[in-house]
Structure formats: C-alpha cells, structure tokens
Amino acid sequence: MTAIHVWGIVSTRALRVHWTLQELGLTYGTTPIRTRTPEQTAPAYRAVNPLHKIPTMEIDGVRYTESGAIALELAARFRDRMDLWPEAERARVLEWCFYVAMELDATSLYVIRRHGDLSEIYGEAPVAVSGAREYWLKQAAKAESALADGRPWLLGETFSVADIMLGSCLGWAGRRDVAVPQVLRDYDARLHARPGRRRAEEANEGRMDTAAGGG
C-alpha cells in the first residue's frame, strides 16, 4: 500500500491536499503543523521543507511541496479510484490550476492577506490591497463566465482538481470579505455539499484521524 504523509492543517493550501485525498478515499498520516507557530519554523520541519511552508506531502518516500502540484500528482496516481484529472481535459485542468494559483491566489487573495490581516509581518500596503481586490473581481469573471451556463463543475459534469483549486480560493475569499459573484457563490454551495469537501474540512481543521479515514 502507498504510504502518504501530509504536513499542514488550518490553511487554504493544505485544504487542497486534504480535499484531494478525501475525494480519493485515501488514508494518510498528518503532522498538524499550523502557520506562524514555533513548530512551523523549528529545525524538525525545516528538515522536511527548507522554506517551512505548508503543505508538504511525502508519498512513497518522496516529498513534494506546492499544493496544486501535489493535488495533480495524487490525481494522476490514483485515477482508478476517481478520475480527478481526465486525460481528454489534461491541459484544460492545468489551465484552471495555474489560473487559480497565479491570478486568484498569488496576485489577489494572498496580497490582500499579507498586506491586510498579516501587515504586521509583511508590511502595510493599502494601495496594493485595494488593487488586489479589484484584480480579484476582474479575474474571478473568468470562472464566473465558465459556470454561467449552469454546469455543476468547471469541466461540466465531471468534478476535477480544477474545482478543488477554485473551491479552496472561494472559501478563502469569503473569509477576506472579498466580493464573490452569485454564480460562484452557488457553485461554492455545491462544493460544500460534497462529502469529500466536508471530510477535507475536518482533516484540515485537525478534527479527523486521517490515518484511520472517516470523520
């Protein structure tokens, strides 16, 4: 059996990994490291991930960082359980993943977070924050328009890693008081109704024994 271990809880990026694992019905070990705690910067975790960011995943003795890459690797390895990265839509899923990681996460929500709530660490930058709020809405229009025809998921009837990536950012946006178009709110409600998402929230909040599976 494949040995999987995840470092990181209570984080949007860690949620992506827990969510993928939960959709796939896998059991795994978790080290419940949180951001901005002494455990995150301690030598023990620096030995796992020199940048001491979360999440990190180890699978069959090999470690990976970057939540999107981890989710895709899991999808590729375990597609016989559930196909979260359909071959026919390979590049489309990648397109959505890079869009989420770059446009919604790195240049919008993370800017708002770093220079808003976390400004004591990263510095005040009100112009950057208000610019990022506008940029978020402009970029979110791409996802809004893809879902405007009433399709349940980004690819249509097939739920994929693209939805895990986008869904993680919608939850994050909700907590940052960022405007979210109604089409994306409805989609977010569908995502929250998935048992895999509910289990992922439990795992990401440290309320689940992920090695045993189930909540």
Ligand SMILES: N[C@@H](CCC(=O)N[C@@H](CS)C(=O)NCC(=O)O)C(=O)O
């Ligand atoms: N691009 C990375 C970002 C990882 C990341 O920044 N994680 C945050 C928590 S959500 C973190 O560890 N922040 C603490 C720090 O930057 O020191 C990914 O998607 O995995």
